[in-house]
Amino acid sequence: MVTVTINVNGEKRTASVPPETTLLRLLRDDFNLTGSKLGCDVGDCGACTVIVDGKAVNSCLMLAAQADGRDVLTIEGLATMDRLHPIQKAFEKYASLQCGFCGPGVIMSAKALLDENPDPTVQEIRDALGGNLCRCTGYVKMIEAIQDAARILRDEPVEINR
Amino acid sequence: MKRRGRGMACMWYPIGFTVSANPSAAVVKIDEDGTATLLTGTVETGQGSLTVLAQIVAQELGIATDDVQVVSADTDATPMDTGAIASRTTYVTGNAARLAAEKAKEILFEVAAPMLGVKADQLEAKDHKIVVKGYPQRNVHIGDVASHARVVMGQPPIGSASFNPATVPLDPETGQGKPFGTYVYATQIAEVDVDDETGEVEVIRIVASHDCGTPINPMLVEGQVEGGISMGVGFALEEEILFDSQGRQINPNLTNYIIPTSLDMPEVEVDIVDNYDPTGPFGAKGVGEPTLVPTAAAIVNAIYNAVGVRITSLPATAEKVFAAIQAKRDAQPKQITA
Numbered sequence: 001m002v003t004v005t006i007n008v009n010g011e012k013r014t015a016s017v018p019p020e021t022t023l024l025r026l027l028r029d030d031f032n033l034t035g036s037k038l039g040c041d042v043g044d045c046g047a048c049t050v051i052v053d054g055k056a057v058n059s060c061l062m063l064a065a066q067a068d069g070r071d072v073l074t075i076e077g078l079a080t081m082d083r084l085h086p087i088q089k090a091f092e093k094y095a096s097l098q099c100g101f102c103g104p105g106v107i108m109s110a111k112a113l114l115d116e117n118p119d120p121t122v123q124e125i126r127d128a129l130g131g132n133l134c135r136c137t138g139y140v141k142m143i144e145a146i147q148d149a150a151r152i153l154r155d156e157p158v159e160i161n162r
Numbered sequence: 163m164k165r166r167g168r169g170m171a172c173m174w175y176p177i178g179f180t181v182s183a184n185p186s187a188a189v190v191k192i193d194e195d196g197t198a199t200l201l202t203g204t205v206e207t208g209q210g211s212l213t214v215l216a217q218i219v220a221q222e223l224g225i226a227t228d229d230v231q232v233v234s235a236d237t238d239a240t241p242m243d244t245g246a247i248a249s250r251t252t253y254v255t256g257n258a259a260r261l262a263a264e265k266a267k268e269i270l271f272e273v274a275a276p277m278l279g280v281k282a283d284q285l286e287a288k289d290h291k292i293v294v295k296g297y298p299q300r301n302v303h304i305g306d307v308a309s310h311a312r313v314v315m316g317q318p319p320i321g322s323a324s325f326n327p328a329t330v331p332l333d334p335e336t337g338q339g340k341p342f343g344t345y346v347y348a349t350q351i352a353e354v355d356v357d358d359e360t361g362e363v364e365v366i367r368i369v370a371s372h373d374c375g376t377p378i379n380p381m382l383v384e385g386q387v388e389g390g391i392s393m394g395v396g397f398a399l400e401e402e403i404l405f406d407s408q409g410r411q412i413n414p415n416l417t418n419y420i421i422p423t424s425l426d427m428p429e430v431e432v433d434i435v436d437n438y439d440p441t442g443p444f445g446a447k448g449v450g451e452p453t454l455v456p457t458a459a460a461i462v463n464a465i466y467n468a469v470g471v472r473i474t475s476l477p478a479t480a481e482k483v484f485a486a487i488q489a490k491r492d493a494q495p496k497q498i499t500a
């Protein structure tokens with residue numbers, strides 16, 4: 001067993017897990033943070049995307065022990081009880097998700113992108129979502145929502161087009 | 163060298179099968195605060211069908227969509243539904259929900275008529291009120307009518323209904339008949355770049371023009387079309403289930419069963435052709451499955467337009483397109499240099 005302590009969504013949490021445990025399993029099974037989804041467990045789908053020290057990673061490809069001592073942000077860390085994060089608000093406004101399974105991963109990829117690049121081009125958004133598979137939506141309304149959220153986060157007036 | 167081409171494909175698609183029973187049922191009850199509850203057996207899978215059903219009930223009752231609470235997909239508590247399948251929910255379940263709301267509304271009209279001193283057929287439901295047609299100032303709030311219906315008249319405003327697109331057996335000899343309640347139509351145009359040295363196809367843009375009757379929620383219609391196009395792009399260029407000689411799938415995961423990513427998706431332009439179908443709820447038909455029907459055909463037509471080769475099996479992988487370009491070159495008479 002290895003003892004892992006991570007700073008998850010601003011809170012220090014510790015668990016003792018078998019060494020082969022992935023960060024995704026640690027989050028879901030030990031910390032009960034089930035927002036990050038297990039789609040493929042081999043790095044193909046992006047449903048498990050979380051942010052580790054500012055970078056979007058597939059948490060199914062990272063060992064829990066590798067995350068020891070690091071800052072991890074999951075979808076649960078974005079919203080408060082009464083306020084959605086601007087990216088989540090924009091996804092709601094544009095009906096960007098359908099079944100929603102890809103959603104937590106897509107939104108975390110978008111968050112990592114906007115933290116690093118507050119004014120991305122459509123191509124940069126497509127690149128950032130390149131590792132997040134979505135079977136339902138064709139990504140079109142996600143891209144629109146991310147552009148809208150970027151404008152809000154930059155504090156620019158948003159054009160009302162809907 | 164990259165060669166640009168455009169291709170087009172049209173389709174029709176049937177909505178509401180009639181060859182066997184295809185019912186949906188619904189219950190609508192109107193509560194004393196002027197809101198309503200819809201019970202339906204159908205399932206939301208993300209396409210927004212419960213929103214559309216709430217809109218239909220709200221429209222029938224003259225209240226806001228937010229005032230309709232939908233209880234769905236509980237086989238103990240909700241009425242039977244044939245299923246969230248066959249692009250039938252808006253059309254079949256939507257008709258059932260509208261009819262159930264209409265029946266509940268008829269109770270309100272009967273109760274409101276003496277309250278307003280008119281006949282029931284002189285009333286309409288709008289802006290959260292039961293109103294005398296042509297005299298908007300003569301009205302009672304829908305919640306007050308609902309309360310009066312229960313407390314004074316002893317008749318709570320509850321409507322239940324089912325809808326089954328009339329079952330019509332096909333002629334056993336000719337196979338002909340009327341197999342569906344209605345049909346939708348669409349045209350999609352694809353613009354592609356084909357690299358004639360590698361066979362690689364990139365879809366640049368798809369313009370999709372769809373008839374779905376009245377688009378009850380245009381944003382959700384767009385979502386269905388955009389999603390369908392991504393499936394169509396995968397069908398055209400990437401997706402293929404491969405089997406070994408024992409019939410076992412050899413690509414059963416996302417590493418080698420390739421579906422489109424955000425980088426494979428073309429620019430999409432959705433054009434909703436407003437239409438009205440008298441058999442649908444408020445003129446609506448359906449939109450789910452039809453959205454991906456013309457996509458692959460438009461793309462392979464665009465490949466033909468770009469490089470002059472007909473791809474007749476899907477997916478049109480780079481290898482397949484390149485082999486076809488090679489074969490075409492080989493078949494051409496050799497240029498004799500002077």
Ligand code: FES
Nearest residue numbers: 040041043046060
């Ligand atoms: S679950 Fe991690 S990439 Fe699919």
Ligand code: FES
Nearest residue numbers: 098100134135136
């Ligand atoms: S919304 Fe269903 S997979 Fe993305």
